[in-house]
Amino acid sequence: MTLVRCLNLLTSALLLAGIYAAVAVGMTVIYGVMKIVNLAHAGFLMLGMYFAYELFERFHIDPILGAMLALPVFFLFGMGVHWLLVRWLPKSDTPTLASLLLMFGFWLVLQNVGYLIWGNDDRSITTPRTLSSVSVGPISVPEVNLIVFAAALVCLVVLQIVFHRSWFGRSMRALIQNPYAAQIVGVDDERTSRLTFGLGTAFAGFAGALLAMVYTFSPDFGRPFLLRSFVIIVLGGLESVSGVALGAVVLALVETFGPYVPIPWYWHGWFFYHFSESLQPAVSFGLLVVVLLIMPQGLAGLFAKKRRLA
């Protein structure tokens, strides 16, 4: 492989990591605090896409501004969903079947509402940025992917600041570490959960609005991203925001470079086997299985353990 192609692939992998991180961050926040595997996350992503689409089509609002507007709207929407559905779930410090089924059912409802409102046409947002690229020497970087990457980075940084510098963040961290102890010292579990669900939904809506510039979408959108979000969350450590970035980068690198890595294989003699691109999901989910078996706390957990030992 030439250096130029290697750099091109690396750039592609990092941009893909940006997309994955933008999608997974909302899900991680909700899982971390509430221990809810939010299967409706794909539905929130899809609604975010249509939100940006409607703003663009009706009012000619740029999708980037649309994504900004999605933040408060989806924050309120998430709080509404929490008030209406999620708060009735039994409290638990592990994911429950009830929460899984509720969110799966809600995803199906969102999908069907999408079909009712927008039908099953494949839609997309086309702006002058859609096909333009920034060239850095022999490397070309698609502009929209660059925007998503930057937005994902900002999201993660903001979330990290919120986590460590605000009362709300401290409450979230306390609930992540030990929900019972947190309540004993005065953390309002109900309020923090409501705000967390709102925040997670806001990030999903924001990511969806940005992805509307990158992908064609219909109400069915989101399934492949949902599955990859699981991998990222497990890779990054089930409750770690900074781990999301790490998980997204590792997954994107494995998916992008996987088909180029020769695997030594013995079948009537040694030879090198290359994964086909079509085996991408097998590579991703193989990685998920390996991580769950070897380091169930994820990469972030592994680094934390090393720090403690040092």
Place this chain on the structure above:
Amino acid sequence: MNRTSLFRENVGRLTVVALLASSVFTIQAWAQGGDTITIGVVLPITGKEGKPGQYQKEGIDLAIKQINDAGGVFVKDKGKKLPVKTVFYDDGSDSAKSASLTERAMSSDNVTAVLGGYSTALGEAESVMPDRYHTPWITTGAGATAIFGKGYQFTFGTLSPVALIGTTSAQFLGSLVDQGKLKKGLKVAMVVENTDHGIDYVNGFTEWSKKHPGYFEVVMSEKFELNATDFSGILQKVKGSGADVFLSDAHLPDYITMHRQYLQNGLRHQMVSYGARGPEVDARKALGDGVNYLFAGIWWSRNLPYPQAKKFTDDYKAFTGHEVDSWYAAPAFDGMRILAKAIETAGTLDKTKIRDALRKAELKDSILPGQILKFGANGQSEYPFVITQNKPQGKVDIVFPKDAATGEPVAPAPGK
């Protein structure tokens, strides 16, 4: 228990059994259509295949409307024309649901025949049911040869084999070489979806290439995951392959995503195709002029120079309120028409006799390329594909074969 109460209980039980039996027979008679012909239609109108499925449903509905407006289908057994009605099920683009709904239509609803099965994956799931229930099934949207190679006796298909898209694409490119528009020994990069559809496409292209050595050299052949999230890795390989021609076979969402990334990465080839995709309005909306000069091998085009194709285009618009912007509705429309013809020939609603009639049926005013629709020995129809090419200002021309052409092919594509 005394005799009277025993008698009463038995009479009660017998009455319930008799009522149930009579209701079953009544339902069966109703489903078999004492005075109607009931056809099951199983298609996705929601989910990722919802749009093509909706178009196919509209094609079938239009054919039924026209048949019923003409008084229905003459069934000799009944001595009169019977109207056609449908039992419709939306499978939501879910193959398991698709199979179970086909089973329901054939067993509980006891329909005379079932139409449907878009796309190949859903059609494959449905294809196991017809022989189990001895009910004719015509897939209007699955063209992979795998479905028709299993020796099924009640399975028919109105799509020409997908392999023929590959063959016709090779023929078209070969004709451009013969005309001197492209140079012989073209290097071809092939990137197809990892489905029977994609595999058939590659096989068709390769078969023609082997029979006509010297025209092409396949420098890359890769598969990708259906509904993939990123194609940049595979496109880097295409870039590095030094190919002159880029051929892919993809469903609509993958075609749009891949071609967007193709353009963003600054790739250019003398000719580019995404198999049966290319002229769709959604693609032009998403990519604008980026879709110009792509060519596609498709089962039908509204530009076909047949009067019946023109009439279909007008009728479809009047019926649905929108233009026929893709090929999906046409094979479904003709699928219903050839079924009606077979029922009329069979002169009965007996499913095996209808199956036998379908084997011999010929629709001589077909709107599909070649103007004749009939089924081969394996149940699949085989008619020529047309090659279309997108031109600026949203124009789409048929460029191959010559006798159906509405415009000249532009080759190599400008910019390369």
